[in-house]
Amino acid sequence: xxxxxxxxxxxxxxxxxxxxxxxxxxxxxxxxxxxxxxxxxxxxxxxxxxxxxxxxxxxxxxxxxxxxxxxxxxxxxxxxxxxxxxxxxxxxxxxxxxxxxxxxxxxxxxxxxxxxxxxxxxxxxxxxxxxxxxxxxxxxxxxxxxxxxxxxxxxxxxxxxxxxxxxxxxxxxxxxxxxxxxxxxxxxxxxxxxxxxxxxxxxxxxxxxxxxxxxxxxxxxx
Amino acid sequence: xxxxxxxxxxxxxxxxxxxxxxxxxxxxxxxxxxxxxxxxxxxxxxxxxxxxxxxxxxxxxxxxxxxxxxxxxxxx
Numbered sequence: 271x272x273x274x275x276x277x278x279x280x281x282x283x284x285x286x287x288x289x290x291x292x293x294x295x296x297x298x299x300x301x302x303x304x305x306x307x308x309x310x311x312x313x314x315x316x317x318x319x320x321x322x323x324x325x326x327x328x329x330x331x332x333x334x335x336x337x338x339x340x341x342x343x344x345x346x347x348x349x350x351x352x353x354x355x356x357x358x359x360x361x362x363x364x365x366x367x368x369x370x371x372x373x374x375x376x377x378x379x380x381x382x383x384x385x386x387x388x389x390x391x392x393x394x395x396x397x398x399x400x401x402x403x404x405x406x407x408x409x410x411x412x413x414x415x416x417x418x419x420x421x422x423x424x425x426x427x428x429x430x431x432x433x434x435x436x437x438x439x440x441x442x443x444x445x446x447x448x449x450x451x452x453x454x455x456x457x458x459x460x461x462x463x464x465x466x467x468x469x470x471x472x473x474x475x476x477x478x479x480x481x482x483x484x485x486x487x488x489x490x491x492x
Numbered sequence: 493x494x495x496x497x498x499x500x501x502x503x504x505x506x507x508x509x510x511x512x513x514x515x516x517x518x519x520x521x522x523x524x525x526x527x528x529x530x531x532x533x534x535x536x537x538x539x540x541x542x543x544x545x546x547x548x549x550x551x552x553x554x555x556x557x558x559x560x561x562x563x564x565x566x567x568x
Contacts, residue, residue: 329557336554365557372560375508419505419560444506 271314271487273299276343276359276446278334283320283467290467291317294483304337314490315352315483316343318359320465330373330415340366352396352486353459360451360461369452369461370428371420376413377444383412385475387439388450388464392432395453396489397460400481407437407478411466416463418445418452421474428452430434436462445461493540495547498529508534551552 273291277284285303291299299317300310309316323334347353347368355363363369376382385408393403401407420428425446428434436451443463451462466479501507507529514528515567534555547565556563 328554332554332557364520370559372557374506377506377508379508379512417506417508421504444508468502 271295271490272297272310272312273315273317273434274302274313275299275317275319276302276304276339277319278304278321278323278337278362280323280325281321282320282357283465286320286465287317287356287467289335290470290479290483291315293470294480302339304334304339307338307342309339309342309346313346313351315354315486316346318343318353318355319467320357320359322409322424323358323362326415329361329365330482331358331363331365333351334358334362335365344368347454347459350456350458352490354397354482354486355459355461356465356467357372357411357416357463360463361415363459363461368452368459370424371418371446371452373415373463374417374419374444375415377419377441381411381412382416382443385410386442386450386464388436389439391434391437392453394432395435395457395460395485397453397482397485398435399489400485406482408469408476409466409479410468411442413443413463416443416445418449418463420446425449427472431455436461436464493516493522493538493542494568495536495538496533497534497536497547497555498564498566499534499551499561500528500563502562535537 298467318336323338390401393401431451438448466482469479509530510528551563
């Protein structure tokens, strides 16, 4: 499976994501600079990595969301190419409008950097098919602005449509309804604050993140 | 032409920064502050023939995230 990692100025998890994707797919991902206006053909997954694009100036992910590469990402998403946004990548996806809601400053105002327990709410999506519904997994978070906000009507709709993929098992950052990861209506775009690319090998302290990428590979195919 | 754009959180959106500032004011002994909301101000120096529609588009496309924020444009 061919994959691409979009690299913004200030991305800092792009190489971790690349190593994780190569470990799972056996193919080195294309690293695509934000100024490119085209993506490689035949991608099975586009990853927007974590980091602090543009120094988090204006709002987290806001300036990255207006990059030259974004129309190509939107067009690919429209065609059904899976898109995974992690941490800053999730913030970018909400700023682009591929996912509803917004990520605000953590309720406790502190940067939170630790392992957190997540509950898999929807194990039917292409990202979560390797988990059992209701399963608890452990994946680290590292963010200052992960407090998911959407109005009550949007939250009800997301829950009703099974679009809450992952929830924090306990309050981590003040997120509405403890939401940690959200799917688009088609289930092909996932944004999540926790870092699955940091739980790929046993040496990372666990492999719970690996199964997310394996799920994509299993669905999209080699 | 100089413009001032004020971006503020929509009512009902939790503002952890405003809350921390509120607490700090209380800690300094200022009483009677019912609430604090933090926002942003942008000062733009634009060409005199910049249309209202263009400024509005700047706000909607970049300066404000209208999911969580309102904006107000002040002209001199």
